[in-house]
Amino acid sequence: MIVGARLRCGGAAPGRTRQRVAQAAVGAVLVAGGLAAGCRSAEAQREPGWELRMPDRIELTSGTTAPLPIALAVDRGLTISKDAAVIVDLALEQGITVKKRRLGRGDAVDPEADAPRFAINIRADAPGDHLVRLHVQFWLCGTRTCRPIDVRRVATVAVVAALPADAGVDAPSDAGARIRGH
Numbered sequence: 777m778i779v780g781a782r783l784r785c786g787g788a789a790p791g792r793t794r795q796r797v798a799q800a801a802v803g804a805v806l807v808a809g810g811l812a813a814g815c816r817s818a819e820a821q822r823e824p825g826w827e828l829r830m831p832d833r834i835e836l837t838s839g840t841t842a843p844l845p846i847a848l849a850v851d852r853g854l855t856i857s858k859d860a861a862v863i864v865d866l867a868l869e870q871g872i873t874v875k876k877r878r879l880g881r882g883d884a885v886d887p888e889a890d891a892p893r894f895a896i897n898i899r900a901d902a903p904g905d906h907l908v909r910l911h912v913q914f915w916l917c918g919t920r921t922c923r924p925i926d927v928r929r930v931a932t933v934a935v936v937a938a939l940p941a942d943a944g945v946d947a948p949s950d951a952g953a954r955i956r957g958h
Contacts, residue, residue, distance in 0.1 A: 824851070825850060825851045825854045825916060826848065826849065826850045826851070826854065826916055826925065827848075827849045827850075828846070828847075828848060828849075828912060828927055828929060829845075829846070829847040829848075829849060830844065830845065830846045830847070830910070830929060830931060831844070831845070831931060832931060832932065833931065833932045833933075833934060834898070834931065834932075834933055834934070835933075835934045835935075835936065836898070836900035836933060836934070836935050836936075837900065837935070837936055837937075837938050838900050838901065838902065838903050838935050838936065838937050838938045839900065839901075839938050840899075840900055840938075841897050841898065841899045841900070842897070842898060842900075843895040843896060843897055843898070844895070844896045844897075844898050844908065844931060844933075845893065845894070845895055846864065846893065846894040846895075846896065846910070846912075847891070847892075847893040847894075848862070848891045848892055848893070848912070848914065849891055850890070850891050850916065853918065853919070854916055854917065854918055855890055855916075855917050856890065856891055856892065856914050856915065856916060856917070857914070857915035857916075857917050857922050858881075859915075860914070860915040860922070861880055861881065861913070861914075862880060862881045862884070862892055862912075862913070862914040863878065863879075863880060863911075863912070863913045863914070864878070864879040864880070864883075864894060864896075864910065864911070864912050865877065865878050865910070865911040865912075866878070866879075866896065866908060866909070866910060866911075867908070867909035867911070868898075868906070868907075868908055868909075869906040869907050869908075870902070870906070871900070871901055871902035871903075871904055871906045871935060872898050872899065872900055872901060872902075872906045872908070872933050872935065873898070873899045873901060874896055874897065874898055874899070875897065879894060879896070898933055900933065900935040901935075902935060903935050903936060903937040904934075904935055905932050905933070905934050905935075906932070906933045906934075906935060907930055907931070907932055907933075908930065908931045908932075908933060909928065909929075909930050910928065910929045910930070910931065911926075911927075911928050912925075912926075912927050912928075912929075913925065913926050913927075
């Protein structure tokens with residue numbers, strides 16, 4: 777039984793590029809097809825050696841923009857491959873927008889960093905709670921081998937309605953308060 781596939785990292789000889797691509801394709805098929813023994817999703821299983829850091833919830837006022845910070849962190853002795861892509865895909869609900877829905881290493885705060893971090897500017901257009909679904913893919917490398925990481929997370933963007941410009945000047949202190957009663 778095949779338990780997993782690993783891609784060798786480092787300086788491959790020029791003629792070995794096809795072999796590296798073929799190994800990566802076989803590894804992706806094995807992981808996607810769930811053929812590895814005891815295979816569980818990335819969310820259900822905490823992987824040792826790396827972490828995706830991001831807030832669960834951010835709050836914005838309608839019409840404003842704020843960054844959603846996302847950081848990849850790795851343990852000592854591990855790296856995120858600079859030869860392979862780091863892909864961050866965003867799926868947004870209506871009511872919030874971003875300039876780009878797909879980000880790569882070049883969009884990171886410091887693209888040359890060993891563990892990239894991103895600051896994704898989110899614009900709040902409509903009041904309410906809106907979900908941001910994040911899908912991150914990268915290759916985690918040890919001293920001799922690399923393995924693909926595919927992780928999904930969800931954050932909530934809570935958007936509150938902006939107050940009118942003159943609401944605080946002439947409005948009584950209890951304006952807008954709902955009174956529950958009889």
